[in-house]
Amino acid sequence: MKRYISITAAVLLAAMTWLGCKKDQPVDEDGLLITTRAECYVSNFELLGADFQTVRTKNAVIDTTACTINVEVFFGTDLKNLWPQFSLVTDAKLDPKITGKVDFSDLANPKQYTVVSGNRQVRKTYKIFITVKP
Amino acid sequence: MSAKYHQHTVFLFALLLAMAGCKEKDYAIPEPKGVMQNDAIKRSIGPNLVGQRIEFTYAMALPAARGKLVSAQVDASIAGAPATFLEHRSFYTNSSGVDVGVEVGSPSVNKDNATTVTFTKDTMAATLRYYYVVPEEARGKSVKFTFTGKSSNGETVTYNLGPYNISVQDMKLDLKPVDAAACYISIEDMAVYTAAEAATRPDKIDLVYVYRTTSNYLHSFVAPSANAQYLPGVTLPNGVNRATKLIRTWNLRDQQLARLQFGVFIDDADFEKQRFDAATDAAINTKAEAGLWVLTADGKYKAYVFVNAVNNTAKSATVSIKRYRLN
Numbered sequence: 001m002k003r004y005i006s007i008t009a010a011v012l013l014a015a016m017t018w019l020g021c022k023k024d025q026p027v028d029e030d031g032l033l034i035t036t037r038a039e040c041y042v043s044n045f046e047l048l049g050a051d052f053q054t055v056r057t058k059n060a061v062i063d064t065t066a067c068t069i070n071v072e073v074f075f076g077t078d079l080k081n082l083w084p085q086f087s088l089v090t091d092a093k094l095d096p097k098i099t100g101k102v103d104f105s106d107l108a109n110p111k112q113y114t115v116v117s118g119n120r121q122v123r124k125t126y127k128i129f130i131t132v133k134p
Numbered sequence: 135m136s137a138k139y140h141q142h143t144v145f146l147f148a149l150l151l152a153m154a155g156c157k158e159k160d161y162a163i164p165e166p167k168g169v170m171q172n173d174a175i176k177r178s179i180g181p182n183l184v185g186q187r188i189e190f191t192y193a194m195a196l197p198a199a200r201g202k203l204v205s206a207q208v209d210a211s212i213a214g215a216p217a218t219f220l221e222h223r224s225f226y227t228n229s230s231g232v233d234v235g236v237e238v239g240s241p242s243v244n245k246d247n248a249t250t251v252t253f254t255k256d257t258m259a260a261t262l263r264y265y266y267v268v269p270e271e272a273r274g275k276s277v278k279f280t281f282t283g284k285s286s287n288g289e290t291v292t293y294n295l296g297p298y299n300i301s302v303q304d305m306k307l308d309l310k311p312v313d314a315a316a317c318y319i320s321i322e323d324m325a326v327y328t329a330a331e332a333a334t335r336p337d338k339i340d341l342v343y344v345y346r347t348t349s350n351y352l353h354s355f356v357a358p359s360a361n362a363q364y365l366p367g368v369t370l371p372n373g374v375n376r377a378t379k380l381i382r383t384w385n386l387r388d389q390q391l392a393r394l395q396f397g398v399f400i401d402d403a404d405f406e407k408q409r410f411d412a413a414t415d416a417a418i419n420t421k422a423e424a425g426l427w428v429l430t431a432d433g434k435y436k437a438y439v440f441v442n443a444v445n446n447t448a449k450s451a452t453v454s455i456k457r458y459r460l461n
Binding site for chain 2: 049050051052053057074075076078080081101133
């Protein structure tokens with residue numbers, strides 16, 4: 001009987017130690033899971049105005065090879081207060097983060113955003129070119 | 135011991151439950167109070183604006199043996215505008231859903247703060263509507279109401295309602311700016327002006343309404359100071375150059391401005407809170423049921439301009455304005 005108990009205890013102890021030694025999933029500085037994915041691209045792009053309505057005249061053209069996003073906005077759009085929204089590939093994240101309204105009014109120097117892949121190894125910088133519909 | 139104990143406790147509980155479950159309440163017809171009674175409610179909702187009505191209903195009733203109604207009176211803490219009245223008819227709703235009035239008294243008389251109806255029909259129960267038209271002196275203050283009913287044997291009942299806050303803001307409905315004619319909108323005057331009229335008061339013109347047939351322009355509200363490309367073909371009168379700030383918004387269909395089914399109201403607090411950091415100077419291609427938050431160049435007024443309707447053939451729009459004075 002005693003032997004049974006000690007054997008059980010030993011088995012349990014071993015199991016516990018084994019579990020305890022299991023490494024936690026790696027997370028990055030934002031508390032996001034670092035995965036094994038290396039894909040790194042923007043799949044969709046949206047621009048909202050100050051009234052939270054879209055200002056695009058048509059779908060944005062995203063070139064994942066040249067890393068550019070071309071978007072045409074309505075005449076009269078207030079370029080100082082736009083809210084960009086990116087759809088990224090699974091597990092990827094954006095740098096810098098979008099925290100609110102962004103000023104896109106300097107059309108000569110397009111804004112740049114970097115997409116970081118799920119494994120945090122691949123970084124691709126996208127340029128956003130805005131043209132105002134005449 | 136313990137098992138018995140448990141048994142007894144369970145038994146007692148069961149007994150109690152059974153007793154509670156079996157208790158039956160006999161219904162008794164409520165006894166009417168044998169005295170004159172009254173009640174009042176406020177019917178209108180939303181901010182109480184100067185020049186607008188606040189609507190109440192006041193009900194009085196007494197048993198047949200105790201006489202009849204003699205008079206009904208409403209005292210407001212601030213005398214209402216002359217248009218204030220107490221309805222001298224009692225309404226019922228007929229089968230078609232129409233309110234039909236039955237005259238029970240002589241038309242109401244306003245004297246100082248009191249509005250009185252004297253009953254001319256032998257009646258022991260009546261509900262009268264009271265329309266208080268907010269006077270200018272009540273702006274930004276609060277108003278209280280005391281409703282009083284009298285019966286023929288000297289009984290008096292009173293009912294107090296309020297205090298109700300009166301908003302500071304003003305409202306103007308259904309201004310019709312027309313492209314190339316009366317297209318200059320003044321928030322300070324709550325009016326639209328032609329170019330000739332605007333030239334005489336350039337310091338009061340806050341917005342220009344422009345209509346162009348190009349599909350990306352159509353009905354636009356532009357500050358006079360805006361870039362010339364947003365005022366195509368518009369020659370502003372001399373001196374009209376105020377830098378109005380505006381923010382276009384959707385889905386803010388204030389019921390008092392829009393008179394639609396949406397129960398949304400803009401009150402003074404909303405004007406206080408409205409920020410203009412993200413403001414621009416042109417609202418191009420504005421659709422019906424959109425609105426503009428406006429801050430005048432001198433910082434004197436915040437306003438909400440609601441676009442009730444736009445008309446492409448007449449090249450005009452219909453706008454309603456709520457305005458809030460800041461200093």
